[in-house]
Amino acid sequence: MPAAxxxxxxxxxxxxxxxxATHLIGATCPQCATYVFPPRANNCPNPACDxxxxxQVPLSRRGKVWSYTENRYAPPPPYPATDPFEPxxxxxxxxxxxxxxxLGKVVEGTLAADLKVGMEMELTTMVLFTDAExxxxxxxxxxxx
Ligand SMILES: [Zn+2]
Numbered sequence: 328m329p330a331a332x333x334x335x336x337x338x339x340x341x342x343x344x345x346x347x348a349t350h351l352i353g354a355t356c357p358q359c360a361t362y363v364f365p366p367r368a369n370n371c372p373n374p375a376c377d378x379x380x381x382x383q384v385p386l387s388r389r390g391k392v393w394s395y396t397e398n399r400y401a402p403p404p405p406y407p408a409t410d411p412f413e414p415x416x417x418x419x420x421x422x423x424x425x426x427x428x429x430l431g432k433v434v435e436g437t438l439a440a441d442l443k444v445g446m447e448m449e450l451t452t453m454v455l456f457t458d459a460e461x462x463x464x465x466x467x468x469x470x471x472x
Contacts, residue, residue: 351386
């Protein structure tokens, strides 16, 4: 067996520093300070702003639960699902500094019954699926802080 390796499921959405702390990568408008996630290089979403440049920035690692739900059914192909399917929670977390709401899976072992609106959450990563080459594809995820 070759050594297991891992890659982001989507390139450029998060980064992990030397201490192992993961943060999301967003973008902000230098003219009106609006934030976006996932990051992009242009097209400020503020209808009152005419800036066409967004700058990449690290986003808060913490936030509060704004809403949440639990997925109890396996998604249809081509979306990856565990077999047998295990229900998982999804949280919409309002970032501490930016006020931006970022949707993400909640780590294994935490389901909707464990979550409450306003609860403090912290960013982490988890394996989303293992691809055909045996590479673990990693995604950002929320855990209770
Ligand atoms: Zn703007």
